[in-house]
Amino acid sequence: MRAVVIHAPKDLRIDSFPDLAPEAGEVRIKIAAGGICGSDLHYYHHGGFGAVRIQQPMALGHEIAGVIDAVGSGVSHLKAGMRVAVNPSKPCYSCIYCREGLRNQCLDMRFMGSAMRMPHVQGGFRENVTIDASQALPVADSLSLGEAAMAEPVAVCLHAGRQAGPLLGKRVLVTGCGPIGALMVVVARYDGAAEVVATDIADAPLGIARELGASLAVNVVNETSGLDPYRAGKGVFDVLFEASGNQAALRSALDLVRPGGIIVQLGLGGEMTLPVNAIVTKELQLRGTFRFDPEFELALRLMGEGLIDVKPLITATLPFDSAVDAFELASDRLKSMKVQLAF
Numbered sequence: 098m099r100a101v102v103i104h105a106p107k108d109l110r111i112d113s114f115p116d117l118a119p120e121a122g123e124v125r126i127k128i129a130a131g132g133i134c135g136s137d138l139h140y141y142h143h144g145g146f147g148a149v150r151i152q153q154p155m156a157l158g159h160e161i162a163g164v165i166d167a168v169g170s171g172v173s174h175l176k177a178g179m180r181v182a183v184n185p186s187k188p189c190y191s192c193i194y195c196r197e198g199l200r201n202q203c204l205d206m207r208f209m210g211s212a213m214r215m216p217h218v219q220g221g222f223r224e225n226v227t228i229d230a231s232q233a234l235p236v237a238d239s240l241s242l243g244e245a246a247m248a249e250p251v252a253v254c255l256h257a258g259r260q261a262g263p264l265l266g267k268r269v270l271v272t273g274c275g276p277i278g279a280l281m282v283v284v285a286r287y288d289g290a291a292e293v294v295a296t297d298i299a300d301a302p303l304g305i306a307r308e309l310g311a312s313l314a315v316n317v318v319n320e321t322s323g324l325d326p327y328r329a330g331k332g333v334f335d336v337l338f339e340a341s342g343n344q345a346a347l348r349s350a351l352d353l354v355r356p357g358g359i360i361v362q363l364g365l366g367g368e369m370t371l372p373v374n375a376i377v378t379k380e381l382q383l384r385g386t387f388r389f390d391p392e393f394e395l396a397l398r399l400m401g402e403g404l405i406d407v408k409p410l411i412t413a414t415l416p417f418d419s420a421v422d423a424f425e426l427a428s429d430r431l432k433s434m435k436v437q438l439a440f
């Protein structure tokens with residue numbers, strides 16, 4: 098079969114790839130749709146992020162959905178022909194964190210399309226993917242497989258919302274309106290936030306944030322005074338979801354968060370210098386958020402029931418053998434939000 102494989106920065110190829118029959122407890126899935134994530138773009142442009150670097154050719158992709166093609170022995174709850182989304186996480190279930198219910202912190206995690214370990218864990222931008230049956234979750238008839246492939250980023254945002262605690266009636270600020278920031282607007286609204294303000298440095302993603310339910314969307318470059326009303330009384334926002342990974346965005350947003358407010362850092366942009374004095378004197382709570390666990394199944398259910406609509410985020414779908422064009426388009430924030438590959 099064929100796969101979208103990264104060899105080095107800007108060296109993305111359509112390669113021949115082994116097509117494995119499912120063994121006991123596994124299923125093989127004919128992939129239909131795969132979304133290009135920010136981490137995929139880091140591999141494409143820079144060969145990795147932080148200390149994580151490509152050391153061998155690796156199929157990219159972890160936002161995928163398709164149709165079960167074959168079922169291994171011992172699998173009774175899944176059948177050939179079923180439409181499924183693929184949970185890219187495969188924890189070990191036996192380490193200390195798995196036993197504590199923190200499977201997203203697994204010490205032996207195998208996450209699809211990740212160069213964090215050697216050999217790398219191959220990703221899902223392939224014509225067929227053979228996985229553990231526990232990673233395949235049925236998709237509601239109401240969802241397209243392109244929408245189903247959005248379950249992973251929705252799960253990321255649901256987990257971030259859980260890290261923030263109850264949002265009912267809260268005033269929420271989201272900085273950075275890429276796919277994750279835009280989905281945080283959706284999740285905050287779903288969780289009952291009274292007001293959701295979104296910021297970015299480009300108008301195009303802000304337009305989508307408005308469509309998804311932002312009370313106000315502010316271009317912090319062109320509308321320099323747009324957030325001034327929110328600085329009153331040491332700031333008014335109860336929760337900040339920082340989705341840009343930009344130090345300047347985090348620093349400027351601290352002036353808008355009320356004393357005792359919660360900051361959930363989603364964006365990864367390398368090391369930051371934190372304004373510790375502001376965090377201390379305003380008694381702010383800085384919380385991390387990493388991947389997801391039960392939220393993947395929840396994401397599929399919420400989308401299947403029509404409670405979360407991801408269609409406005411899917412701005413383009415290209416054939417997987419035009420992967421280079423798709424990655425370049427996904428890199429242009431003025432032209433795209435979420436770009437998917439069709440297999």
